[in-house]
Amino acid sequence: MDSEDNYEVTHSTVIIPLVLIVFIASLVQIQRRQADLSHIPTIGPSSFPFYYIGAIRFFFNATWALQEGYHRSGLAAFKVAQLTRWIVVITGSELIEELRKLPEDALSYSDATIKADQLTLTGILTDPSHVALLSTQLTRTLPLVFPELRDEMVAAFSDAILKEPTSEWTAVSAVNGMTEIISRVCNRVIVGPQTCREPEFSALNKQFIRDKTKYLGILPTPQYIGLRAHAKRIRQLLDFKVKRRRQKLESSDSEHRHDLLSLLVAKSSGPHASRDITHSILALNLQAVPTTSLTFTHALYHLASASSSDVVQPMRDEIEAVLRQEGWTLNALERMRKVDSFLKESMRISGLHALTMQCISRTDYTFSDGTHVPARTHLAVACGPMHLDPAKYTSPQTFDATRFVRGSGEGASRYQLATTTADFLAWGHGRAGCPGRFFAAVLMKLMLAHMVLQYDVRFGDGAGGARPRDCWVGPERFPDLSAEVMFRRRR
Ligand code: HEM
Incomplete structure (x- = not known):
């Protein structure tokens, strides 16, 4: 045989x-x-x-x-x-x-x-300890890492969008291009400046994410074998770096890095430390890269089909005015209200999930209106229909780029991109709110501001200038995965 x-x-x-x-x-x-x-x-x-x-x-x-x-x-x-x-x-x-x-x-x-995550079966992703690092350390170190983040984003944009200094229109595969940039910039804060650019690390990471998407939780399939093999190789690649970071920490070297790898090394010990660190790095990549790449691609499609005079030019004017006063700082980014609102409106109308806050009741519970749910009930919130409810949003089917622009008065923060409310659930809400959202919001604002300043963007003539249709798999919404967007350096 x-x-x-x-x-x-x-x-x-x-x-x-x-x-x-x-x-x-x-x-x-x-x-x-x-x-x-x-x-x-x-x-x-x-x-x-x-x-x-x-x-x-x-x-x-x-x-x-x-x-x-x-x-x-x-x-x-x-x-x-x-x-x-x-x-x-x-x-x-x-x-x-x-x-x-x-x-x-x-x-x-x-x-x-x-329960929902098939990776549980692979033995990868069992320890959620990296989650706490995001809401505490990553958000806190954002002002420190901001200059690195911007440098990496600018370099990644040039590499992924227009390598040559041409001012001709160039077609770019939107999902691939955005994933390339976002994976590199996210990994700048996850594993640091050298590793985020290493071709083997980035290829393995992409394969791991792709296999994870296709893996249905059945053990001996090629995806299962692939997931375990990629995890093993990534661990080999990271082992050396983990050792170096540990030596630096122990030698009280003053030049500590602010990436998550250093934080993970500092808080891990014991015989399985290296394995646990690799699993946390993989988990972070899985939770950060596809969500941010697909969310940003939705926004890019809205931008490519938006009116240049009504939407793009006012955004450019705002960005240029703020930069003249402040240069590229975290505070400047906070003042770019139109950029913030554009992204938030894109997440409202083209959010990735129609269901959110998925949870399981541990005890019987009766809500204040009398609705009773027994223990072990799977619960969720319908954020898709809520985001399109005319009682919550005026003309909800219309993309209104300045819907969330508000003054700087009391309560203004309620309208900001990373704020979750019971009416805006694209990041989840409460304990289930995305712990990486402050970082993701800064990254997407940096990218949109850079893109609007440096490039003209439109759909190709074949598409008739219109935004391609989204694709749904159950309650998950994907932007068209094969569409191209035309980019041209601004003259
Ligand atoms: C635009 C990009 C993003 C979107 C739309 C998004 C959305 C979400 C949502 C909706 C949840 C909660 C899931 C639920 O409803 O139950 C979640 C959880 C999570 N997100 Fe994000 N996310 C984004 C980016 C990121 C980034 C950049 C990171 C990491 C740096 C991250 C890390 C996480 C983690 C670790 C969890 C799980 C939290 C837990 O298990 O308690 N996300 N995200």
Whole structure:
């Protein structure tokens, strides 16, 4: 028997029974939960086996189910079927605030993340200790790392967009170009200046993210093997750097770096330190790079289809006026209100997730309006329909670049890009709010301001100047992954 036959045997003897076991287990689970949740209205069919029709429809058209539930009058909560579970969707600002305030022993966000994340099965991504570093250390060191961040962004832009000093229009693959830049700049603060530019590190990272996207949680597939192999090689690459950072820390070398690798080295010890550090670096890349790249690509598509005189020129005027007074500083970036508002409006109308604040109840809980959820219920909030609700936003279907521009008076911070509220949920909210959002907001503002100042941007003639259609996979929204945008250096 040759190796190909062996491979076939592995597939038929391992994968098919495994898939069947998972399928039957999920069937029993979903059926049992249906009985517990029968008092909560369902969008789509609710009885076996028809809820699978609802689950399949949710996969292909989640926005329909969420809009339907959100707008059905008087519903504070509704449920939708997914292939392996029910999700109870909470609506309305008051219940969302109530949900946000529930403590960890009543409601767990990490239980939901760990359950939903197929990487749990690979043994990679089990320790969430890097999360605390983001909200404390990274946000605090932003003023210190800001000059490095800008230098890296400018260099990465030239490399990824227009290497040659030409002023002709050049077509750039939007998702690839933005991912290239964002991966490099994010890694400048994650692993430092040399590693973020190393071709092997960056190629492995990209392959790891790609395999993760395709990995369905089934063990012996090529993606599973790939994920483990890439993680192993990245660990080999980082091992030497970890040792060097540790020596520097121990030698009280005054030239400490402010990247996350140094912080991880400082707080780790024991025989598994190097493995844990690699896993944290991988987790950070997974959580930072795809979200920021896709969010920024959405904004780029809005920019390429925006009116030059009504949207782009006023932004340029604002950026130039602020830079004349301050130069490139964190404070200058904060004063660029039109840039901030443009990105926030893009996240409102083209947010990546139609569901957010996904969590699992740990105890039975009754909301103030009487809605009861038993323990172990998967809960979420429908942010997609909320962002398009005319009761919350005037003309919600229109992209209004200055919607969030507000004066500097009291309460102005409520409208800023990184602020989460019960009406703006693109970063999650409360305990589930993205801990990397202050960094992501600074990075995207830097990129947009640089792009608007240095380049003209438009869609090619083939596209008729229009923004390409988004693509939905379940409740996740992707910008067109193959579209090109034309760039030209400003004359
Ligand atoms: C525009 C870019 C980004 C968007 C839209 C975004 C959005 C989100 C959202 C919505 C969540 C909560 C998930 C939920 O709803 O339950 C989240 C969690 C998270 N984000 Fe972001 N994020 C972005 C960028 C980043 C960056 C740059 C980093 C790291 C530097 C980061 C690190 C994380 C981490 C670690 C979590 C998990 C928090 C936890 O488990 O408690 N994100 N992000």
